[in-house]
Amino acid sequence: MTQSLYARISQRLKAGWYWCISFRKRDWDLSDYPVRLRRQETEPQPRSPRYKSHHYVAQVINWWAICGTGNTKEEAMRDLAANFANVRANRRDTGTPLPRPGKTEPIEFVSGERVYAHPELTDDFIRRVLDLSWAFLSDESSLWDFHHEETNDAYFAKIKEVYGVEVSDIKSGKLCDIFERIAATTGACRSSTIPQS
Numbered sequence: 445m446t447q448s449l450y451a452r453i454s455q456r457l458k459a460g461w462y463w464c465i466s467f468r469k470r471d472w473d474l475s476d477y478p479v480r481l482r483r484q485e486t487e488p489q490p491r492s493p494r495y496k497s498h499h500y501v502a503q504v505i506n507w508w509a510i511c512g513t514g515n516t517k518e519e520a521m522r523d524l525a526a527n528f529a530n531v532r533a534n535r536r537d538t539g540t541p542l543p544r545p546g547k548t549e550p551i552e553f554v555s556g557e558r559v560y561a562h563p564e565l566t567d568d569f570i571r572r573v574l575d576l577s578w579a580f581l582s583d584e585s586s587l588w589d590f591h592h593e594e595t596n597d598a599y600f601a602k603i604k605e606v607y608g609v610e611v612s613d614i615k616s617g618k619l620c621d622i623f624e625r626i627a628a629t630t631g632a633c634r635s636s637t638i639p640q641s
Contacts, residue, residue: 455480459505463546474528477545478505481517504528507549554582558620562627569623573602587617 455478462478469476481502498513500520510531512524535542543549559581560566570579574590587596600612603622609629611622 455505459546463544466545472542472545474525480505481520506547507543508551554584556582558583559585559623562623565623565627572606581619583620585619
């Protein structure tokens with residue numbers, strides 16, 4: 445039996461066990477979830493100083509959105525616990541229950557409603573600012589997703605050059621916020637109103 449097949453079977457059995465014992469209570473914390481901890485290969489030289497390579501990853505089995513990283517097993521577990529606490533608090537605020545331990549939690553895709561509110565502007569921005577023929581965007585997409593530099597300054601300058609709009613105060617670099625600023629400032633809701641350089 446190969447190592448990966450053994451690992452998959454072991455994880456399924458572990459998830460099944462945690463699922464069975466989850467019926468003993470209704471309010472779960474991290475200790476009620478099956479967790480896998482693994483060592484990962486790290487890049488000797490990260491692509492950018494803002495990226496950090498970690499030696500360990502801790503992840504809730506069957507719940508792909510929850511993980512933690514660290515240079516030791518303990519750090520990875522602490523990071524996982526902090527991320528779990530944030531997700532738990534957010535779900536309580538929105539009235540969304542936690543998934544049952546061991547059960548597969550489907551991947552949730554973030555809405556693209558805001559980022560595609562002005563489709564012509566979105567297409568134009570992808571082509572003229574990001575210099576791409578296409579890109580998959582969501583309302584969580586940001587300028588940070590498209591480069592390895594330590595600041596967004598180059599893109600802020602390009603946006604100013606292309607659209608004549610200052611967006612450097614949008615520190616998150618969120619594209620939906622940037623698109624709304626450009627649309628409000630230039631009236632770029634239709635392709636005919638998008639400034640051409």
